[in-house]
Amino acid sequence: MISYEPLWRTMELKNATTYTLQVKGNISSSTIRRLKASESVSTNTLDALCAILDCNLEDVIAYLPDEA
Template identity: 90%
Template sequence: MKLKNATTYTLQVKGNISSSTIRRLKASESVSTNTLDALCAILNCCIDDVIAYLPDQPNSITE
C-alpha cells in the first residue's frame, strides 16, 4: 500500500472494502477471495504481492 500511496480510506472508497474487513486484514485473519481480488485491482498488483501461504504446522500428510 505504501508503494501505491494507498490508505485504508482508499480501500474503503475505491474497493468498497468494509472497515471490519480492513480490521481482519490488519490482524492477519481470513478474508474472502473477493476481497483479495479487490485489493489486487485497487493496488494494480498480483495476488502474490498481497498474500503468502504460511502453514500453521508441518504437513503431516507427506510425513
C-alpha cells in the same frame, strides 16, 4: 498461515491507505480490521484488493508454513 504483510508493503509503494481501500474498492472497515489481524477474508476481497492496487495476488498475501 496466511500473512497480509505484502499488502501493507504494496500499499506503501503505491501510496495507498486503508481509506483508499474503503473508498475505491468498497472494502468495509470490518474487513480491514480482519486484514490487520491476519484473519481470513474472502477471495472476492483478495480480487478487489488486486484490482484497487493494480497488483498480483502475491503482492497481497504470502503463505508462511506453520512451525512444526
